[in-house]
Amino acid sequence: MSVRSARAEALTPLHPSATLVGAGGFKRVAKHSVVPNTDGNAVIHGDNLDVLKAIASDFHQQVRCIYIDPPYNNGENFLHYDDKQAHSKWMEHIRLRLPLLRDLLTADGSLWISIDDREVHYMRLMAEEVFGRDNFVTTIVWNHRKSRENRKVFSNNHEYILCIARDIKAFKKARNLLPASNEMLARYNNHDDDPRGPWQSVSANVQDGHATASQFYSITGPTGKVFNPPRGRCWVYNKAKMNEQIALGNIYFGKKGDGSPRIKKFLSVAKMGMAPQSLWTADEVGTTETAKRHVLSVTCGLDVFDTPKPEQLVDRIIHIATDPGDLVLDAYLGSGTTGAVAIKTGRRFIGIEAGDHAVTHCCSRLRQACGGERGGVSEAVGWTGGGGFEFFRAV
Template sequence: MPFLDWVNKSRAKEATRAVPYHLLQQEGAFGEPADNLLIQGDNLLALKALIPFYAGRVKCIFIDPPYNTQSAFEHYDDKLEHSQWLSMMYPRLVLLRELLAEDGSIWVTIDDNEAHYLKVLMDEVFGRANFLCSIAWEKRYSPPPDTKDFGYVHDLILVYRKTPAFRRNLLPSTEDQTGRYKNPDMDRRGAWKAMDYTCRFTADERPNLFYPIRQPNTGEEIWPKRNRVWAMSKEVHQRNEAEGRIWWGSKGLNTVPALKNFLEGVAQGMMPMSLWKHGLAGHNQDGKREALALFGDTPFSTPKPEQLLSVILHVATQEGDLILDSFLGSGTTAAVAQKMKRRYIGIEMGEHARTHCLPRLQKVIDGEQGGISATVGWQGGGGFRFCTLGDPAFDDHGRISADVKFATLAAYVWHFETGEPGHQAFDKPLLGVHNGTAYYLLFNGILGDRRPAGGNVLTHAVLKAINEVFPHVGPKVVYGEMSRLGTSRLAAEGVTFKQIPYDIKMR
C-alpha cells in the first residue's frame, strides 16, 4: 500500500508518542448527573488525556477539521501550509483510532483542497481495507455567487471503520421514497417498484449472465444486449419466475422484463447511499439559521446543520452509544447526540467553548426546539460536565503530579498494562485481573497508611495483607514506591514489582 510523505512527517509521528498526559479539571456540572463531557483545550492534549479512560469505547467519531482552504476564519487558522496541515492531522487521527471501539466508525468532513491527501493519510492510519465510503454531501442547493470556473456545492465525508466488526444501520424510509411503490397488478404481497433486470457488464465480462429468457405471454426467446447482460444468474432468474417477481408490463407484452422490488422489505429502512442531497441531510444555510436562532450570530462561516449529524448518528450508532467530536466548533455534534439519546465527548480549544458550546448545551438540556428537536421529540433533560485541561500528570523527569489521585493513576497503570480503558471504579489496591495476571497499585495510602514504610511500600506485612484481602492464584504485578522484599521472595510469591514513578510508562 502506498504511503503519503511530507516535510516533517517523522516529527509528526514522534509527536503522537511525545504528547504528555494532562489531568482533566472539572469546572462545573450542568443538568442531571451524566458522563457527557465538554472539554475546553487543545484537542491533541485532550485526546491523550482521554486515552486511559476511554480507549476502545467510542462508537462513532465525527470531526469537521479546518479544511486548509487558504482563507482565514475567525475561530480557526485555516491557512496552514500543506505539510503543516498534514502534521496537524496525523497525530490526532492516531489518537482517535485508539479511542475508537472495535465496531466503531469515524466520519471526517473535508473538501477537495485536502480530501485526496486525507484519504491516503487515513488509509495509513486506519488501514485501506477499512475505508467504507466517500460521501458527497450537498452543502448548498444553488450555485455560489462568486464562482469563476466551477461552482462547488458539496463537501466530502470520508468514512472509515475500526475493524470489520462495524455494522451500519438503515436509514428510515421517506414518504418520497415509499410513494414510488405501486401495485398495478394487485399483487397480494403489496406495493412494489420495477427494478432494472440488466446491468452494465458485457457478455465477454460476464458470460454466465448472457443467456435467453422465455417471454411467458408470447413464447418469444429474449436475449439481453451483448453490452448489457442480465443482472442475475440463470438460477436466480428461475427463482424469480417461480416466486412471481418478474413484470412484463401492464399488457404483459414487454420484450425486456423488470424485477418487482416490494415495499415490505424497503419499509424497514433504506440503504445509505454515497450521495446525500440536502433534503436528506440539510445544508449550510440550515446550520447558519440554527446558529442565528441560538446565538444571534454565526460563530463559524459554515456551521454543519443538525440534520447532517442526525443522519450520521442514525447510520453509525444506537441509543446509549458514545460519540466523540474533537473539533466541536459551535457544539452541533454534542447537541444532536444529546437529543438522540447518545452519550458524547466534545472538545473545543477556543474561547467559544464557553461562549457558544456551553450555553448551547444548556439550552438543549432546557428543551430548546431548534434543529432536529421536533423530529426526534426532544423535550429536554440530561446533563454534562464542563472540563478544562489541568497540569500534566507527569513532569519531564517522570515525577507524578501532586494532583494525581489514586483512581487516576490506577487508570494509567491499567491501560498501560492491559490496553483496556480504566472505566471501572478504582478504589482498592487490586486493579483487576487480565489474562491470568493480577495488577495491584500501592499509592496515596490506599491501604490506609501514608507512611513511607506503610501502605505505599511493598513490605512483608503489605504483601500478607494483599494475599489475605485480595488473593489471587497466579502471577501478580505490584506497583509501589519501593519494595523491601528480596528477589527470591518476590519470585516465590510470583510477584513482579514495578517502582513508581520510574516504571510507569504511558502508551
C-alpha cells in the same frame, strides 16, 4: 471493558465531593441535565491532543463515529480561531491526532473529516497512512453555499467530507442506509390486490456471464404464451425454483397474464433505504449560512463561527455511521453541533474544545438542546427535549 463502565471511570467523579475524574485528570465544573441520568455525555475544555491521550485507555475501541471539523489552513483569520499556519505545522498537527482517533474507534467505526480544497489531498494521504489505503471509503462533496462569490477567480460553492473506516469490511456491513425517498416508495403498489400488500416487480432475467445450464429453459405463462430469456441473458432461478415461485404467486405476468415474467418484491419484507451518494446538496443538508442563523438563535446573540456546520449535515453522518445509544466523538467541537445532534438523536457524545467558546457557545447551545429547542433537526427527528451533559476542564 464495556462502553458504559469505561465512561463511568473516565468521566464520572469517584465520589460526589471529588474534583478530579479518573486517571485522565479532568475537573468537573458543571452538570446540566433534564433527567437525572446524563448517560455520560461530556464537553471537555482543553487541548484535544492532551485530552485524546488522557482518554485513550478508557475509550480504546469504544467510539462508533468520530466527526472532526479541524482547521482548514486556508490562510484566513476568523473571529474565534486563526486558520493560517505553515503547511508543515498544519500537517504535524493532524498527524499527531490521527492515530489517537483511530485507536478510539470500534471495529466498524468510522472517521469523518470536513476540509476544503487547500488541504484535502494532504488530509487524505495522512489519513491513509494511519488507517490504511484500503480503508478509505469515499470523498463527499458538500454544496455548502448557494450564493455566488464574484470577488474570486472561482466561486467555491463546495467543501469536502472524507470518510475513513477503521475496517472497511466491518463498516460496510454495519453502516445504515438513508431513508427511502417518496419516489422509491411510490414504486410499490398492488395491481392485483395481493393480500401480502404493495409490491413492485423486478426483472426475472440476468446477464448470462456466470450462468449454468439450469438457468436456460422456457416458461409457459397463464395464457399459454411461452417465454425464453433474451439473447445474452438467463433466468435468475433454475427451472425448479422458478416453478415454485410461480406456484407461490411471486411471479407476475402482467395484467393480462401475457407479459414477460417478472419477480414480485413486497414492501413488507423489503430492506427499504438508499445507499448514500457522494454529492450532498444544500437543499438536503443545509448550508453554512443556515447553520449560522441557527447557532445565532441558540447562543443568545453571541458572535458565531464563520463556518459552522448545519445540524442536518452532521445528522446524516451520524445516521449513516451509528445507531441510537452509540458513542460519538468530536475533537473540534466548535459551536457544539455534533453534541446537539447526538442529544437529539439518542446517541452519546464526547466533545472536546480548546477555546473559550466551549463555555460561551457549546454549553449554551447544548443546554437549549436538552431543553427542547426546535431548530436544526428537531422537527425532523421529533425532538422535544431531555438528556443532559457534564462540563469538564482538563487540568
